Amino acid sequence: MLEQALEIERIYVDREFQGRKIGQLLLSKAIDIAKKKHLKQVWLGVWEHNPKAIQFYERNGFQKFDKHIFKLGDDEQTDILMRLTL
Secondary structure: OOOOEEEEOOOOOOHHHOOOOHHHHHHHHHHHHHHHOOOOEEEEEEEOOOHHHHHHHHHOOOEEEEEEEEEEOOEEEEEEEEEEEO
């Protein structure tokens, strides 16, 4: 499923710096790296309660394809898995 893929583990931009295209720059760099390595896709997980991030990735061509549960301490949270086919 995710063979020949680059996983983006985290992109966080401090609130003070949001809206300055820093996230876009970081995402573009990750996509460029994947292309240079001749990978077929880029994927990531994004917290289901972060609509701003989900919309950001959708605007950049990522599509939802699955979800998974992870535990943060005793709290179970759901990540939406998204991927971009290159």
